[in-house]
Amino acid sequence: MVPRSFVVTRTRQDTRDTATLWLTAMDGAPLAFEPGQFTMLQAYGVGEVPVSISGDPADDGVLQHTIRDVGSVSHALATAETGARLGVRGPFGVGWDVGTARGRDVVIVAGGIGLAPLRPAVLEICANRAAYGEVTLLYGARTPAERLFTDELPRWAAEHGVAVHVTVDRSDDSWRGPVGLVTGLVDRVVFRPELATVLVCGPEVMMRHTAAAFLDRGVAPADVRVSMERNMKCGIGLCGHCQLRELFICQDGPVLGYGLVASLLTQAEL
Template identity: 45%
Template sequence: MATDGTPGPLAGDLSDQSPWYPVPYRVDRRTAETADTVTLTLSPAKGTPLHPFRPGQFNMLYVFGVGEAAISVSGDPALPEALVHTVRTAGKISGALTGAAPGSTVGVRGPYGSGWPLEEAVGRDVVLVAGGLGLPPLRPVLYELLRHRERYGRIEVIYGARTPKDLVYYRQIQEWRGRSDLRFQTTVDAAGRDWYGDVGLVTARVPDIRVEPARTVAFLCGPEVMMKFTAQALEARGVTDSAIYVSLERNMKCAVGLCGHCQLGPEFVCRDGPVFRYHDVRRFLSVREL
């Protein structure tokens, strides 16, 4: 439908003309990450691909006949021809996405939203903290940091999940952990004796990071309560709230700042975010039921 309510032309190559039309993409690959999480690799079914994305941006993925959901792009920004999204089954739409078979078609519109301000990380130490499915939106950041490793100081990554079985990108994490120019810590909330990593919250790992707080920028992604307490832990280390960025999640519907579903105070998360400077949104993270 066009914005005036009249039917629009068929989708396919109209992303430049209207933000409403999903462009058909083919599911090339479906990789099971955990029992309920998959990574989909998509390519344009026809026509030209969507615009390149910046780390931190999201697309609206449309399962025809089911509905549309906002999903962060989790692939490599240098490889825009392969659109990568990691999706966890949380409801009807995400369940349809995780069940999308190779060869099937989904609609894509985007990319939308602000990205992580990588330019602010140049010349500084960088801390990435991800909780649960917060790692996929941060993975493009890590690709960029490692591609231009010489531009940045120390890189510390802390990734927390519920159990070892809930860790996504498991093999890639082993590669990252093996690098000498990056410190990648994983921690889980609880584990059996077959787990040799850390157990505890990501906040518990913050006192251990090896950075110069005054020249550190931090990007946090995960459950909001996790980000709130992680930000507090970083501040206790001396990182200022203006150097901390968070990616917020709200119920995004239109993705272009019109419908108001994702409004957070004066901000629309889809348009003004999802990445915000913690200094600017911290007051909202303490408002009950907001």
């Protein structure tokens, strides 16, 4: 439960309300993680919240987080400046388990800030690209200005053969791409339903509709993995804040097979 002290070494304002922080441990020890895991990130004197790791799993010397400013703690984190000290516990939870998708087609579907928890999975796949079949990224953002990692999307396509499709809810004069929900892109994906692994992160309603679209195309519920967000306090299965029926999202998740959570996703009050 005791946080390690990290220092912010670099910041980047990604969009109007979202920033990425690069952090290094004050004790110099590495922080190895699996794509999809999160840390409990503490702004001293303000509070602590769960945030997924958005960096490269091959680089355990730098911890990267991409944070959307939605309230008091995320505001303090997203506006932290170079040199600021933050507390870090973790990494915690079960991630995307990308290695089990080797030999299969992989479809990655992100909505909004959901691309941040999926970025480490994309980087791991790109680093071992020959081990995977068709790899596709479907990404939906509210507006063109709210897209994340815009410098990397074309690189993943050009250098690693990832089929990247981006859509926005609302267009502007600069936008020439598709407009509409990310589920509208599913028909563009080339994949073998019986040999596909689908990784989904975004708002629950988006995850539900995306999972349904892939189930309709013959993918098994267990092969669709979603990342669940719940209030968390301890991050290690002690406090019960994240409990969803028999599941402790901080330990059993945040990434879970859709077959396990499908019925829970439809119950808004849980």
